[in-house]
Amino acid sequence: MDIAERLREVELEIAARRPEHQISPTLDRIAMLTSLLGDPQRAFPVVHVAGTNGKTSMTRMIDTLLRERGLRTGRFTSPHLASMRERICVDGVPLPAERFVELYDEILPYVQLVDDKQPAALSFFEVLTGMMFAAFADAPVDVAVIEVGLGGRWDATNVADGAVAVVGPVAMDHMQYLGDTIEAIAAEKAGIIKPGATAILAQQQVAAAEVLLARAASAGATVAREGIEFGVIARELAVGGQQLVLKGLRGTYDDVYLPLFGAYQAGNAACALAAVEAFAGVSELVSADGGSLTLGPGLSSAALDPGLVRDGFAKVSSPGRLEVLRRSPTVLVDASHNPAGMAATLEALTETFGFARVIGVLAISEDKDVTGLLAELEPVLSDVVITSNSSPRSMPARELAVVAREVFGEDRVLVAERLDDAIDAAVRLADETVGDDLPGSSAVLITGSVVTAGDARRLLAPDSPADPPSAPGTPARHSFTAGELS
Numbered sequence: 001m002d003i004a005e006r007l008r009e010v011e012l013e014i015a016a017r018r019p020e021h022q023i024s025p026t027l028d029r030i031a032m033l034t035s036l037l038g039d040p041q042r043a044f045p046v047v048h049v050a051g052t053n054g055k056t057s058m059t060r061m062i063d064t065l066l067r068e069r070g071l072r073t074g075r076f077t078s079p080h081l082a083s084m085r086e087r088i089c090v091d092g093v094p095l096p097a098e099r100f101v102e103l104y105d106e107i108l109p110y111v112q113l114v115d116d117k118q119p120a121a122l123s124f125f126e127v128l129t130g131m132m133f134a135a136f137a138d139a140p141v142d143v144a145v146i147e148v149g150l151g152g153r154w155d156a157t158n159v160a161d162g163a164v165a166v167v168g169p170v171a172m173d174h175m176q177y178l179g180d181t182i183e184a185i186a187a188e189k190a191g192i193i194k195p196g197a198t199a200i201l202a203q204q205q206v207a208a209a210e211v212l213l214a215r216a217a218s219a220g221a222t223v224a225r226e227g228i229e230f231g232v233i234a235r236e237l238a239v240g241g242q243q244l245v246l247k248g249l250r251g252t253y254d255d256v257y258l259p260l261f262g263a264y265q266a267g268n269a270a271c272a273l274a275a276v277e278a279f280a281g282v283s284e285l286v287s288a289d290g291g292s293l294t295l296g297p298g299l300s301s302a303a304l305d306p307g308l309v310r311d312g313f314a315k316v317s318s319p320g321r322l323e324v325l326r327r328s329p330t331v332l333v334d335a336s337h338n339p340a341g342m343a344a345t346l347e348a349l350t351e352t353f354g355f356a357r358v359i360g361v362l363a364i365s366e367d368k369d370v371t372g373l374l375a376e377l378e379p380v381l382s383d384v385v386i387t388s389n390s391s392p393r394s395m396p397a398r399e400l401a402v403v404a405r406e407v408f409g410e411d412r413v414l415v416a417e418r419l420d421d422a423i424d425a426a427v428r429l430a431d432e433t434v435g436d437d438l439p440g441s442s443a444v445l446i447t448g449s450v451v452t453a454g455d456a457r458r459l460l461a462p463d464s465p466a467d468p469p470s471a472p473g474t475p476a477r478h479s480f481t482a483g484e485l486s
Helices: 003-015 028-036 055-068 097-117 124-138 182-192 206-219 263-280 306-314 339-352 370-377 397-408 419-431 450-460
Strands: 046-050 073-076 088-090 143-147 164-167 198-201 222-225 231-238 241-247 252-258 285-288 291-294 323-326 330-333 357-362 383-386 413-415 442-447
Touching: 003 097, 003 124, 028 097, 028 124, 046 055, 046 182, 046 263, 055 073, 055 143, 055 263, 055 306, 073 124, 088 124, 097 124, 164 182, 164 263, 182 206, 198 206, 198 263, 206 222, 222 263, 231 263, 241 263, 252 263, 252 306, 263 339, 323 450, 330 450, 339 370, 339 442, 357 370, 357 419, 357 450, 370 397, 383 397, 383 419, 397 413, 419 442, 419 450, 442 450
Parallel strands: 046 143, 046 164, 073 143, 164 198, 198 222, 330 442, 357 383, 357 442, 383 413
Antiparallel strands: 073 088, 231 241, 241 252, 285 291, 323 330
8 A cells, every 4th residue: 555545544543533622631541551552751851841822832942952952852742734743753853654654553452452441542632642652762762842732731741741841821722621710721731740840931921820830839840930030131023033132041042043923932932942951950960979969950050052052043943833935925824723822923923024904814713712813813904804724623614704794894804615715815805905005015814723724834835844854964863861961
């Protein structure tokens, strides 16, 4: 059988399981699977990343910085834009199709055993998590940077114990699964903070911060907070991104170019830097009374190599996050899918680009805060083209249009059932000059869902994968360990 055909079969088999957004509050299934696999999650140290927004970008930044230090990394992110293989990366590269299929076939007997023994079968996300742990142990990697799928406490990834736990900004999302208050959602995400770990906390609402700090205290974790122990000292716009001065846990790093837009990405960069500094201190040994003493993360006075930090951030990418796919007119795609994330995206869009008009193409999952998303978009978008994406969770275009007309008014809303037709309609609107607008002063923003972003990338940039098939400068397997680099 052709490998592409077999890969498609495997992806369909995995996707047929209970979807990842329907969490079940137990780790019993994934714990049984990993036990049968020999507990591969114990074979490498973990940097664990949670939060409502910014998880994927932070995970990618941490991964890039660690690879720049010469470490072999595993990276696990979700959801994917085009292929499930994107979720499981070794040395910044998605698993080859052959290895993805081979890995699935290897663990399938154990998956079936768990399905037979447990009250409910393993979910889509649990199977991929098991594959991820096995892939990273087999590589083997020096460190795994693992993004939480949903929540934290009951997330399948939480069978691993992160030496460093990063919690990005907590906001209202997935309320039907995580709770309907900031405190409840923060409590779920705080579940990744394990005894003795270092907790890297992004700037938070006060209610969320209190919950996260209480969890860290009860776990005996070391805490570092954005805006206090580390943060962004200065930022200014630059061509294709921004120039930063970052305060880390151990030093200040100036002249850092980040090829991503927005203050929120600068904050993500600060968190990523602090996480890498903390991880670098996990295994640091110093002389003490004729012996050695293991220092906690961040207790060393030695900063990272500033050149390494600059080189690492300059290589960062985060596909589908305010990403420019086309010019003339400019077409951007963004995966924001909750009001807080959309607000940050629009702030970055307004700050970075001087568009006279922005036409939106919107496809949103029906279980999201649709009205809240539209309310954030209304002051920025001149017109919207309502459509749907390839997910079965996508709100039907005509239903979404009803809500959109209540927010935008009848005259500013168009409907196109298919995403490609919606993009064409939006581009035509952007090409029209209105009043004193100059040609090229209008843009198209395609947003509302990760699936929407992925669908748009496949339509507009089919030859631009989320990650390259090979990563220049990727280290070969080596004899030294993460601890030896600290």
